[in-house]
Amino acid sequence: MLVHICCAVDSHYFLQKLRDRFPDEKLTGYFYDPNIHPYSEYRLRLLDVQRSCRMLGIDLVEGEYDYEGWLEAVRGLENEPEKGARCDFCFDNRLESTAQKAQELGERRITTTLLTSPKKSIEQLNEAGRMMQRKYGVEFVTVDFRQKGGTQEQFAMAKEEKLYHQDYCGCLYALRMQRDQQQRLADELFSPISAQIQPESIEDRIALYERRMQLEEEGVKYRIIREKFLNYRLLRGFVKRSGEVIPSWILPYSTLKRKFTKFRIVEKVEDLYYANREDIVIITLDYYNQLLDKNYKKIEDIVKAPPTFEEEMQARSKIIYNFMSLTPVIVLENIDENAPHQLSLEAHIYEDVREHLATLG
Ligand code: SF4
Incomplete structure (x- = not known):
């Protein structure tokens, strides 16, 4: 049959x-x-x-x-x-x-x-x-x-x-x-522009279930544990400088009160540049590379071979003191402290449940 x-x-x-x-x-x-x-x-x-x-x-x-x-x-x-x-x-x-x-x-x-x-x-x-x-x-x-x-x-x-x-x-x-x-x-209908696996996305679950099959083949006992958390999806985001869109990369958990703001860079403290609106923090691609131990030459390279979500969250925690912060953190290839900028950013934060594997014994 x-x-x-x-x-x-x-x-x-x-x-x-x-x-x-x-x-x-x-x-x-x-x-x-x-x-x-x-x-x-x-x-x-x-x-x-x-x-x-x-x-x-x-x-x-x-x-x-x-x-x-x-x-x-x-x-x-x-x-x-x-x-x-x-x-x-x-x-x-x-x-x-x-x-x-x-x-x-x-x-x-x-x-x-x-x-x-x-x-x-x-x-x-x-x-x-x-x-x-x-x-x-x-x-x-x-x-x-x-x-x-x-x-x-x-x-x-x-x-x-x-x-x-x-x-x-x-x-x-x-x-x-x-x-x-x-x-x-x-969120099942979203795919990031890069191939980065988003938390509790279907791709994330596939990785978990593949790992589970591997553990079973090796005879390792495990449990699937469910945890509540606040999930994040970036729906849309770009930066304009003097009216032109420039290459930029937005770190996870970046949000804006509204979907758009104008800003100027007003201060630099060590490797961080601060804007005059919405507490926006800008870092250079060089500093991003340093934080993540990567060697991206252009922002486009991040899109083609992104770090993991977890790597980016670790980098974010080295930039922003409060680990629950929703401050926008933007990576630019180069900084112009004199030019006017615009940031468009639409993100969604929502309660979700994520599974992970715990091996036993
Ligand atoms: S997947 Fe098929 S059976 Fe299920 S709701 Fe859609 S049309 Fe109906």
Whole structure:
């Protein structure tokens, strides 16, 4: 049987129940989810499914990530609610690909782990499954493992096995609607201009889950610890000097009261230049290099090969006395103490939770 897989939290439980129900059937997983946005989230979910299938001894096939095709097909359905017409297409699309893959692999039966997802309509999934059965001649197997405490058992198992528990269905539109309702920043949709990994970004989680797999391979015991913290995202920022945009780099946790200010450099104390507005601190690229033990020749080099977020926070703590400070700290290639400057800076500070690994023993 070819089992379409949406995520590890659903598949880990579903596959074990399915194996109990069909003990003579060889199960193969099929991860086909072009609906998942952004791509890093797709990779994170796939990574966790790979781990789960390895634990269960189930072969896994990865389908194509045809995200553009998926987006094109749901054009006009962007504002549909969950369980609406966009989800109809989304189920049809994923089950159609599963049926085609089953034909290719010579499998006679298909099913989907979406059937165990508490927020999905089983009737809507059965409808899609029956349609593929008629169209491709593969049997659609429908099961309901949610009943009699199944969902609670599933979540307990996910917790026990430290599976990645995503908090949105998958697509861009559901994510946006959910974050709007929660009045939360959809930080999953941000990518920094440099490749610097932002705290509690999807890339940050991928690094954590990859490290976890490494620890498991080495047989090292670990715990995943969750900590509340104040997160930061720079949404936009640039400096103008005498009306022209100049190369600049903004350190994390830099904020402005408003999104824009004019300033002049009025004082220099050792390596720090102070502006007459908003307590802005300017440092040269040379001093930045010195603080971080780097050798950037131009600001552009930072964008291409940025230091880690943690390195920058350490550098910031050497510049600003108060470690909870939100003072803007800007790096410029050169300083002109006579010219008028303008700073545009839009940043978001918000409560968040970050996971980290603690090894035991
Ligand atoms: S809400 Fe979920 S099922 Fe519906 S279209 Fe988006 S990803 Fe697909």
